[in-house]
Amino acid sequence: MKHLLVLGGGSAGTMVVAKLRPRLDVDAWRITVVDRDDEHHYRPGYLFVPFGTYGRADVVRPRRRQLPDGVAFVEAEVASIDPEASTVALADGRTLPYDQLVIATGSRPRPDATPGVLGAEWRASVHEFYTLEGAEALRGAIDAFDGGRFVVHVTEMPISCPVAPLELAFLADARFRERGIRDRVELVYVTPLDGAFTRPVAAERLAHLLAERGIAVETDFVIERVDPAAKTLVSFDDRVVPFDLLVTTPLHKGADFLAGSGLADELQHVEVDPGTLRSRRYPNVFALGDAADLPTSKAGATAHYAADVFVENFAAHVEGRPLPHAFDGHANCFVVTAPGRAVLLDFDYAHEPQPGHYPLPGLGPFTLLEESAMNFDGKMLFRWAYWNVLLRGHDLPFPTPYTQAGKRAEVAR
Numbered sequence: 565m566k567h568l569l570v571l572g573g574g575s576a577g578t579m580v581v582a583k584l585r586p587r588l589d590v591d592a593w594r595i596t597v598v599d600r601d602d603e604h605h606y607r608p609g610y611l612f613v614p615f616g617t618y619g620r621a622d623v624v625r626p627r628r629r630q631l632p633d634g635v636a637f638v639e640a641e642v643a644s645i646d647p648e649a650s651t652v653a654l655a656d657g658r659t660l661p662y663d664q665l666v667i668a669t670g671s672r673p674r675p676d677a678t679p680g681v682l683g684a685e686w687r688a689s690v691h692e693f694y695t696l697e698g699a700e701a702l703r704g705a706i707d708a709f710d711g712g713r714f715v716v717h718v719t720e721m722p723i724s725c726p727v728a729p730l731e732l733a734f735l736a737d738a739r740f741r742e743r744g745i746r747d748r749v750e751l752v753y754v755t756p757l758d759g760a761f762t763r764p765v766a767a768e769r770l771a772h773l774l775a776e777r778g779i780a781v782e783t784d785f786v787i788e789r790v791d792p793a794a795k796t797l798v799s800f801d802d803r804v805v806p807f808d809l810l811v812t813t814p815l816h817k818g819a820d821f822l823a824g825s826g827l828a829d830e831l832q833h834v835e836v837d838p839g840t841l842r843s844r845r846y847p848n849v850f851a852l853g854d855a856a857d858l859p860t861s862k863a864g865a866t867a868h869y870a871a872d873v874f875v876e877n878f879a880a881h882v883e884g885r886p887l888p889h890a891f892d893g894h895a896n897c898f899v900v901t902a903p904g905r906a907v908l909l910d911f912d913y914a915h916e917p918q919p920g921h922y923p924l925p926g927l928g929p930f931t932l933l934e935e936s937a938m939n940f941d942g943k944m945l946f947r948w949a950y951w952n953v954l955l956r957g958h959d960l961p962f963p964t965p966y967t968q969a970g971k972r973a974e975v976a977r
């Protein structure tokens with residue numbers, strides 16, 4: 565019997581096994597998922613934790629229960645991979661051999677990578693919201709904040725969901741208005757990019773929304789360190805950004821066991837062919853979700869579209885047929901711009917986000933690059949769809965490949 569080993573039982577790992585289990589003969593294929601714990605986190609929900617909309621119970625469910633019947637679950641830390649021998653070593657001393665391997669261990673914030681972040685002000689005036697513990701701690705800090713410089717910062721791309729820090733800035737703006745203290749708050753968004761987003765048309769639209777809300781933007785800021793005593797961010801070109809409350813988005817890295825494995829780049833993201841998701845060096849190794857070095861957004865939506873393509877390709881691969889589909893990098897993200905309002909971005913490797921309607925041309929119901937209440941409802945309904953549709957291996961009524969239908973070509977000024 566052949567063995568498909570999936571490392572990581574988060575969004576990508578769970579969606580992949582939910583789709584593959586019914587496709588692979590149970591007498592021919594054993595499937596195992598390895599994850600370090602039994603808590604599946606709906607990570608997009610972290611955005612709402614600092615504002616009290618969601619708590620732990622809304623974003624965490626038992627991991628085992630999200631996996632389909634016929635899939636074994638091993639709760640253990642992955643320690644290393646030997647791709648030459650096709651084996652994975654676990655931290656508890658066990659070794660798991662595989663015929664085919666899927667790496668879906670995501671990408672994690674590394675506050676330790678920037679000097680000073682984990683200093684005396686960590687979780688006092690220096691926060692992050694890319695972990696549940698961080699988002700919970702930030703809630704207390706936002707509630708207690710009574711005015712001053714509130715700085716939202718991105719260290720370096722790629723990060724999971726590159727728009728989430730912008731959303732946090734928009735929601736903080738709304739919260740401070742609601743509390744009647746907005747005139748005492750200087751809100752600043754600090755980014756290593758030359759604009760609010762990685763692609764020019766969306767960057768222009770989002771910059772307009774930031775300006776409308778009085779959120780200042782500091783671009784091209786490549787951080788060297790945080791100075792906890794002076795409460796400042798210091799860049800390599802000696803710019804200094806003071807803060808009273810900092811929400812930083814740390815550098816992201818793939819899992820540590822990928823370092824030195826011969827599979828990954830310097831940020832420990834697995835180097836794959838962007839069309840097939842197969843390792844550039846080992847034909848029986850694939851990577852999905854945030855763990856892969858794909859030139860598109862690290863997003864749950866991307867993992868979902870990639871899983872669709874991967875399942876067809878994997879079935880062909882194990883039957884010795886050519887891989888039928890090429891993944892196009894399709895991604896979409898709802899960007900919350902205020903409570904009850906959001907814009908939607910839809911793009912792929914080749915096309916940047918454009919205005920228009922999605923998924924039905926001319927009808928929507930979602931509006932691309934334009935704020936609407938419907939987009940916000942889409943964002944909030946997505947949590948239900950995640951647990952009940954996507955993790956079960958079912959499809960949403962949106963096409964997997966990117967399409968230009970319904971989009972108006974716009975050029976950034």
Ligand SMILES: Cc1cc2nc3c(=O)[nH]c(=O)nc-3n(C[C@H](O)[C@H](O)[C@H](O)COP(=O)(O)OP(=O)(O)OC[C@H]3O[C@@H](n4cnc5c(N)ncnc54)[C@H](O)[C@@H]3O)c2cc1C
Nearest residue numbers: 572574575576600607608642669670725853854863864865
């Ligand atoms: C604040 C925030 C907001 C977001 N908003 C959105 C959004 O609005 N829309 C959207 O589409 N996406 C959003 N995302 C991104 C989305 O959550 C990720 O893209 C998605 O979770 C990636 O899935 P994954 O399976 O690759 O990684 P994960 O879901 O992170 O799963 C990785 C799994 O691997 C396990 N693992 C890692 N290392 C090891 C090891 N050594 N041993 C054993 N197990 C290991 C982990 O425990 C984890 O369960 C957001 C993310 C964040 C943090």
